[in-house]
Amino acid sequence: MKRKISIVISLSAIFFLMAIGFDSQAAGGSNTVYLPLVKYGNSASPTLDGIPLKVGSLFLPGEFEVSATDDANQIATAFLLNPFREFSITSVAYGESPTVENLPNATPGGAEIYRNALSDFRTQQGGNPQPAPAVLLLGQMIVGSYSIVELITDGETAQATLIVEWVVEAESHLWIIRIAHDLSDGTNPTVFLTSLQGLNIEISNTDVEQPSSMVTHLYGESYPISGVNLTTATLPLPSWWSGNCNVNNHSGSYPLGASYDDLVACGPLKSAQLVQFFAGAHGEYEWQCVELAMRYLYVKYDIDPYPGNGKDVVNNMPQQYIGSTFERITNGTPNHAPVSGDVISFGATTTYGHVAIVTSANVDNEGNGSIEILEQNWSQSGHRSLPVANWRVGGSMSVVNWLHSINFSGSWQEVGVGSASNGGISNNAGNSSAPSLALAPDGTPYVAWEDASSGNDEIYVRAWNGSNWAEVGVGSASGGGISNSVGISGEPFIAIAPDGTPYVAWLNNSNGNHEIYVRAWNGSSWAEVGVGSASGGGISNTVGYSLFPTLAFNSNGTPYVAWQEDGSGSEIYVRAWNGSSWAEVGVG
Numbered sequence: 001m002k003r004k005i006s007i008v009i010s011l012s013a014i015f016f017l018m019a020i021g022f023d024s025q026a027a028g029g030s031n032t033v034y035l036p037l038v039k040y041g042n043s044a045s046p047t048l049d050g051i052p053l054k055v056g057s058l059f060l061p062g063e064f065e066v067s068a069t070d071d072a073n074q075i076a077t078a079f080l081l082n083p084f085r086e087f088s089i090t091s092v093a094y095g096e097s098p099t100v101e102n103l104p105n106a107t108p109g110g111a112e113i114y115r116n117a118l119s120d121f122r123t124q125q126g127g128n129p130q131p132a133p134a135v136l137l138l139g140q141m142i143v144g145s146y147s148i149v150e151l152i153t154d155g156e157t158a159q160a161t162l163i164v165e166w167v168v169e170a171e172s173h174l175w176i177i178r179i180a181h182d183l184s185d186g187t188n189p190t191v192f193l194t195s196l197q198g199l200n201i202e203i204s205n206t207d208v209e210q211p212s213s214m215v216t217h218l219y220g221e222s223y224p225i226s227g228v229n230l231t232t233a234t235l236p237l238p239s240w241w242s243g244n245c246n247v248n249n250h251s252g253s254y255p256l257g258a259s260y261d262d263l264v265a266c267g268p269l270k271s272a273q274l275v276q277f278f279a280g281a282h283g284e285y286e287w288q289c290v291e292l293a294m295r296y297l298y299v300k301y302d303i304d305p306y307p308g309n310g311k312d313v314v315n316n317m318p319q320q321y322i323g324s325t326f327e328r329i330t331n332g333t334p335n336h337a338p339v340s341g342d343v344i345s346f347g348a349t350t351t352y353g354h355v356a357i358v359t360s361a362n363v364d365n366e367g368n369g370s371i372e373i374l375e376q377n378w379s380q381s382g383h384r385s386l387p388v389a390n391w392r393v394g395g396s397m398s399v400v401n402w403l404h405s406i407n408f409s410g411s412w413q414e415v416g417v418g419s420a421s422n423g424g425i426s427n428n429a430g431n432s433s434a435p436s437l438a439l440a441p442d443g444t445p446y447v448a449w450e451d452a453s454s455g456n457d458e459i460y461v462r463a464w465n466g467s468n469w470a471e472v473g474v475g476s477a478s479g480g481g482i483s484n485s486v487g488i489s490g491e492p493f494i495a496i497a498p499d500g501t502p503y504v505a506w507l508n509n510s511n512g513n514h515e516i517y518v519r520a521w522n523g524s525s526w527a528e529v530g531v532g533s534a535s536g537g538g539i540s541n542t543v544g545y546s547l548f549p550t551l552a553f554n555s556n557g558t559p560y561v562a563w564q565e566d567g568s569g570s571e572i573y574v575r576a577w578n579g580s581s582w583a584e585v586g587v588g
Contacts, residue, residue: 075091137200146240234262234413238299246338313345331401337393448492530577558576
């Protein structure tokens, strides 16, 4: 019988809250989180096991975020930073293995094999595994194992981190339940372990039709990579390849479909054939996640492959390149979100972890939005979207940190053939001048400029649609353009609102005086923003000369325009659109 897949979080107990540093924002009764659990069969398309779970726990560090249903790893993770706290559930169907763990295929009766392997790994990390409280997991009392190990989870310094792990077998799966807590905040390990005694995970007999407000993002679905790739053939093909994805040397290989600057994500998933980029190089496994990252670093930056699993790629970068070519940025650092070209590591508490390349970012000034990543050995397409909230990158596996280039070594390329030669993107008979450029949240570039092709100076606009520089509405870059006035229009400034709407401000002398005009694209025409914003006295409406407008938006999408006002002297004026008029921002 197919059942809805869910996790029900029950937070009823209140003791130990102060002692363990419980996040009070997570409390509040019964909440639901959907966790896709995949059982792989003989079919090429995996089917969902309807396995509803009820999880009772005092410890819930934020909201769960879950894998896509066809990802190679089926994981739900809730985590917070500063200090690092994590609660993860990994589901492994019989016959499969998680690519982020150094574990064999799951088999009936294999729970003890997983327990021993994880215990051995913690010992290798310098821990001393000890019995953790027995908890009720899927109808069975399971004794866990805890260790205190040194991990880099925040910043660049390893901190003592308590890791508690349980493994249980149920519903033709092996399940790994892992809880981690950075102890640098003074948390008492004994008190914290005692508080976990009430942890309870059980099969729910109730189908849950809708997630509650606590359910968070089912991230990882395959979408076309957003943003604009402004390069053509940026990276050379690997010299050691023969055929696409080295298929002539690695039979059965193929592109997953996603790429970035000609860096191709290859498959199949869970493939592992050793390759050397050059004689004597550290070997990489095609098509593991680390191979993609090392291939990128080698062909773009000439950095030789170096040892490390996915979670280690950022931290193991040779020190000679830190401060000269790259800087390490810790997840959650204010005013720092990943950008295209960054190398990002995941899963500090796992055995292998994961690594990916950031292909584009759409993050606002308050640190909210999303990033796109290119990867191997996780998603079927080689591409995922991850959420960013308050400068923290989320996802179904916790993000550790990333490498950000501080020494760009690429080249400037045309954006479309001829964009920077011959007639360029204007390609008109008259003089084109005073260009202004802005990028939309999806990465689309818009350009506005002053153009005299019609016999009068007008404002023209074009945008790159992926194949050509197109008008934004019929006539936006011909005839009267978007200004279409009897006077001279010049000095345009274009900006894009958070919702993707382009606005243009410019000066115009149609009424015999230099005034500031504004229009916005509403999807069908370049409309005034309020009656008279692009006629008569415009938004300035002064007796002096209004010059050099600039335009910007706050996080709510309110447009602000500033300009130079020349009367008896030169002053700076500002107005904002309040929904009904262009008002002064403050008296005078």
